[in-house]
Amino acid sequence: MQDQNQAGPDALSAYFFQIADAAQTQAVGTSNALFPIIRQVLAAAAQVLDSVAGTCQSPAPECASGCSFCCHSRIHVIPLEAVVICAHVRKHFSPAAIQGLKNRICTNLTYTRGRSLAQRVAIKDQTPCIFLKHHVCSIYDQRPFICRTWNSLNRSDCETAFISGNQNAEIPCLSAPNYVYTLARDVVQAVCTRMHLETGRLELVSAMDHCLGLTDAADTFARGVTIFEDPGPAGRGRAEKKDGESCYP
């Protein structure tokens, strides 16, 4: 691997493109083959951060299993992340766990649909992330880019912000993961655009609601069909939902 510690943003971006392109080449022919793009870019980002940590005297984050203040925020994902997470759920969650997830999706949407951000912040303790179970992420290895960006340097600041509902609280955090995972996500988006795959910014809960309602979200997405946003009459067509437009009963 090229020494990314010495690299600027352009070099790091080029490195992630190189990783994504190699994964894409391996992937030709199958729909699940898209998944290595995101997984290998994530692995490369983690490797870059490991090498940075080995050379810098940066403070350790105070994030730890069981601390979940930030898992009560609104989480956004890109479409490829959504289908990867959905495929993971289908493959690794038991039928009972999938039903539990659908129930949490429905509860969350019932609380949040049509509410302003301020209203949602006021009830955030009732709307934890749908993947949070007993204060632990149930998809930790598959968690979205955005969840990887946040590494707090002060747990009590997170707690204070959570309790007060202050959306503008200044909480010290590590800048390197924020920067590297944001750049990695942007590269994956750019590669998706180049492959004529759906891109954009989706709310995790709505995306999972929609994805779990499709029988073959990953294959459909990989064929370049727009599955999350209605592309309009000139668009490429939208996959039909199996269970209608609302959350699960």
Ligand code: SF4
């Ligand atoms: S996906 Fe996991 S890490 Fe991200 S907000 Fe949800 S529970 Fe937290």
